[in-house]
Amino acid sequence: MIIKVELQKRLQADDRSFQLDIAFTSDSKRIVLYGPSGAGKSLTLLAVAGLLTPDQGMISINQHTLFDHHHGINLPPQHRNVAYLFQDYALFPHLTVAQNISFGIKKGWLNPRKASHHPRVQKWLTLFELGATANSYPHQLSGGQRQRVALARALVLEPDMLLLDEPFSALDPALRDRMRNELSELQKQLNVPMLVITHDPADVAALGDAVFEIRDGKIASTKMASQPT
Structure with a gap:
């Protein structure tokens, strides 16, 4: 499994603007986008899902192009074969x-x-x-x-990738730990690729074999599971 994301998106609200400029490639099946609120994590996930259209760039999974501004490709969400799990x-x-x-x-x-x-x-x-x-x-x-x-509804589609938006934020701390472990074991059992966004270091430790830290709309750092902490 290989996912390639290169996207630029400018958002304007009144007198404030935000520039998203994200680029990463990974062959991991356990990818985490990590960073504080407002960094651009959710916008990136929405773009992969087809719920946000970038101004420029391209997105592909397993050489299947989901979005390519230059070639005029922008598949609708229902044709991307990705499953999005909302918060x-x-x-x-x-x-x-x-x-x-x-x-x-x-x-x-x-x-x-x-x-x-x-x-x-x-x-x-x-x-x-x-x-x-x-x-x-x-x-x-x-x-x-x-x-x-919600996970079952997403997986019944047999998606190429599972997109998870802060999957444990709505749970109390004790249940959060248990569900985090369950999701980790489930992913290993099913071997389904997943892209998780989170601000919680515990999610990164449990679920991230490839971790891309996002700050101010850009990739600030990259860490693979084989790299020391």
Whole structure:
């Protein structure tokens, strides 16, 4: 797996402006973008997902071009085969656990009740130990269960890469540690590439084989797992 990101984006709000100028390449399956709030981490993740259009640059995963300003390529999010996990998980409150997971399947959104019985949905219910809550609604779940549902909904798509936006920020400290370890083990088990953004050094230590520190819209430093701390 190789991801290449070269992007420039200027944002203007009233009398303030922000220049994003990010460039990195990695063949790691555990990539972390690390830095303080407002550094440009989320903007970078949104650009990879296709939810933000850069002014210049290119983005590719496994030589599959997602965005290339020079050649006029800008694939819509649904054609990028990446899965984006939002900070608040963005579960549908009116759908059950199984129906939320099934929503990601092609045409599952047309009839989530029927799609909830799809074999792939049952697979992730089992893997994430969510079978007992399959017919429950998001408000009936714990924070850890909601995160598992969101992860299952993302992974049911069989994406080329999983994009995680501060995945543990909504959890209390004790649950955060447990879910961090669970995600690390899950990634190793499934071998799915992931790109994580965080401001938490504990996330970096647990999940980052390739770490790119972002400050003021630029890559400030790079560290690989083989490098000493």
